[in-house]
Amino acid sequence: MARDATPRLPRRSNPSSDRAGSDGRVGNLILRSLPRKESSQLFPLMEFVRLKLHQVLHEPGEVIRSGYFLNDGLGSLLTTHPDGKTVEVALTGREGFIGLPVIFGFKTSALRVVTQGEGTAYRVEVDSLLRILSQCPELETQLQRFSMVLGMQSTQLAACNRLHDVAERLARWLLMSHDRIGMDALPLTQEFLAQMLGTRRASVTGAAGSLQKAGSIEYSRGRVRIVNRGKLEEEACDCYAAIERQKKRWQEEAN
Amino acid sequence: MARDATPRLPRRSNPSSDRAGSDGRVGNLILRSLPRKESSQLFPLMEFVRLKLHQVLHEPGEVIRSGYFLNDGLGSLLTTHPDGKTVEVALTGREGFIGLPVIFGFKTSALRVVTQGEGTAYRVEVDSLLRILSQCPELETQLQRFSMVLGMQSTQLAACNRLHDVAERLARWLLMSHDRIGMDALPLTQEFLAQMLGTRRASVTGAAGSLQKAGSIEYSRGRVRIVNRGKLEEEACDCYAAIERQKKRWQEEAN
DNA sequence: ATACATGTGTGCGTCTGAGTACATACAAGC
DNA sequence: GCTTGTATGTACTCAGACGCACACATGTAT
Numbered sequence: 001m002a003r004d005a006t007p008r009l010p011r012r013s014n015p016s017s018d019r020a021g022s023d024g025r026v027g028n029l030i031l032r033s034l035p036r037k038e039s040s041q042l043f044p045l046m047e048f049v050r051l052k053l054h055q056v057l058h059e060p061g062e063v064i065r066s067g068y069f070l071n072d073g074l075g076s077l078l079t080t081h082p083d084g085k086t087v088e089v090a091l092t093g094r095e096g097f098i099g100l101p102v103i104f105g106f107k108t109s110a111l112r113v114v115t116q117g118e119g120t121a122y123r124v125e126v127d128s129l130l131r132i133l134s135q136c137p138e139l140e141t142q143l144q145r146f147s148m149v150l151g152m153q154s155t156q157l158a159a160c161n162r163l164h165d166v167a168e169r170l171a172r173w174l175l176m177s178h179d180r181i182g183m184d185a186l187p188l189t190q191e192f193l194a195q196m197l198g199t200r201r202a203s204v205t206g207a208a209g210s211l212q213k214a215g216s217i218e219y220s221r222g223r224v225r226i227v228n229r230g231k232l233e234e235e236a237c238d239c240y241a242a243i244e245r246q247k248k249r250w251q252e253e254a255n
Numbered sequence: 256m257a258r259d260a261t262p263r264l265p266r267r268s269n270p271s272s273d274r275a276g277s278d279g280r281v282g283n284l285i286l287r288s289l290p291r292k293e294s295s296q297l298f299p300l301m302e303f304v305r306l307k308l309h310q311v312l313h314e315p316g317e318v319i320r321s322g323y324f325l326n327d328g329l330g331s332l333l334t335t336h337p338d339g340k341t342v343e344v345a346l347t348g349r350e351g352f353i354g355l356p357v358i359f360g361f362k363t364s365a366l367r368v369v370t371q372g373e374g375t376a377y378r379v380e381v382d383s384l385l386r387i388l389s390q391c392p393e394l395e396t397q398l399q400r401f402s403m404v405l406g407m408q409s410t411q412l413a414a415c416n417r418l419h420d421v422a423e424r425l426a427r428w429l430l431m432s433h434d435r436i437g438m439d440a441l442p443l444t445q446e447f448l449a450q451m452l453g454t455r456r457a458s459v460t461g462a463a464g465s466l467q468k469a470g471s472i473e474y475s476r477g478r479v480r481i482v483n484r485g486k487l488e489e490e491a492c493d494c495y496a497a498i499e500r501q502k503k504r505w506q507e508e509a510n
Numbered sequence: 511a512t513a514c515a516t517g518t519g520t521g522c523g524t525c526t527g528a529g530t531a532c533a534t535a536c537a538a539g540c
Numbered sequence: 541g542c543t544t545g546t547a548t549g550t551a552c553t554c555a556g557a558c559g560c561a562c563a564c565a566t567g568t569a570t
Binding site: 049061067077079082085086087089100101104105106107108110111122144145147148151152154155156157158159161162163199238240246249250253254255 | 314316332359368396493505
Binding site for chain 1: 546547548549550551
């Protein structure tokens with residue numbers, strides 16, 4: 001299969017992208033939508049950070065110290081269980097914010113949040129954010145709406161987990177990731193996917209194998225490459241489309 | 256088994272409870288928590304309504320015209336699928352509000368909402384609610400926090416649907432209902448439970464049978480009676496406890 | 511009393527996926 | 541080169557649940 005030559009941490013050598021704080025390069029859609037009046041209050045409080053692969057941002061039951069506006073890369077929200085099992089219940093990229101409970105006055109996270117792929121984010125201390133939030137109505141609105149969208153996503157996934165088999169869910173998951181990560185090659189091991197889908201690694205082998213046989217994806221040793229997105233959409237359950245449909249509808253409805 | 260004599264719509268003959276708008280009898284916890292300044296604005300806009308069994312309050316994709324503050328009874332939020340399958344993704348009673356998307360500026364519902372058991376609610380037209388919402392900060396806060404709590408619930412159910420078997424989920428569901436409906440006898444058919452749990456009716460027969468054999472419940476022809484709640488808690492998966500735990504924690508954290 | 515609708519018990523055959531285990535393939539370091 | 545750790549392929553048994561179908565029970569209506 002075609003291998004892409006992306007090394008582990010290649011962009012360390014490109015310092016220019018480290019200084020994205022000066023606006024033009026902001027990837028996060030919430031930040032980009034803010035009026036100058038609000039972003040000029042918010043940006044001085046934030047720090048541009050680089051996120052590593054599988055970095056844990058929040059842990060269930062622990063106090064949330066920082067929120068994150070992702071610019072690129074991807075955050076998975078997982079439930080954790082005593083026996084070590086995990087299930088992904090929501091997924092967000094640059095369209096969202098990580099740390100929603102604090103917006104509503106709660107201090108702890110109910111979920112584990114881990115990054116997938118490398119990425120960058122603007123990190124903000126919760127105290128700082130809350131201090132300016134009441135003076136930033138547009139930011140507040142955006143965050144609240146995003147929380148509703150994310151909630152809708154998780155309800156759809158709740159149903160998906162009940163009704164659909166591993167291959168459908170895997171295809172659905174790849175599509176959701178693909179949308180957010182913006183590249184065809186994703187750094188994914190079967191073990192990681194098993195944790196996302198709440199299933200066995202061996203089941204992922206089977207599902208990924210059949211997707212590859214169908215020509216939707218190619219993969220090898222921790223790299224998945226999407227080669228035929230259209231086909232992948234056919235193989236995914238309708239949950240992917242349902243989420244996108246509702247998101248779009250709400251976007252249009254919100255004045 | 257012991258039958259309770261509750262007829263279908265018995266309380267029609269008790270007009271006094273129809274006029275619960277004058278405060279003392281308000282069951283909804285959000286309404287009860289409001290300062291007089293806000294409730295005096297809100298109550299004139301609302302209508303006390305009686306909800307029938309399995310009444311559909313919202314339908315996915317349709318515009319939400321009214322919101323509901325339940326006083327008693329129970330609302331199930333379901334995803335619907337083209338083939339008629341449904342899965343419950345969240346459950347609320349008098350602690351909440353039905354119609355959350357409108358709070359965030361969205362107009363349509365993503366989910367079907369159906370009542371379970373009979374109940375009463377304060378119904379409010381969306382337009383009216385939105386008109387006063389900005390002048391009712393406490394109401395706004397309560398609604399937003401509730402939306403977060405409900406979202407957390409649905410994430411836990413997403414995992415539950417993936418990891419736990421029918422009997423555990425049934426026990427969990429009965430506990431959640433029991434908490435909210437406040438009676439030991441619930442009007443539930445196996446067919447209805449199957450739709451809530453997203454499974455076959457026959458699977459419910461099996462699960463309910465084993466719960467009855469264990470002495471946790473008794474049931475017959477559309478009536479389930481919880482006879483040993485402690486035992487039921489043992490048989491449920493940890494998801495029930497996890498939801499309650501997090502809810503309580505957040506309640507304490509919110510100043 | 512009879513007929514009917516509704517609710518429940520049960521019995522197939524089939525299949526997905528869980529749990530587990532082990533073998534192979536590849537990559538990086540010595 | 542060789543070793544080691546990680547990633548993947550595969551095989552096996554078993555339990556749970558699926559789809560389907562039908563019989564029986566119970567309460568209501570005529």
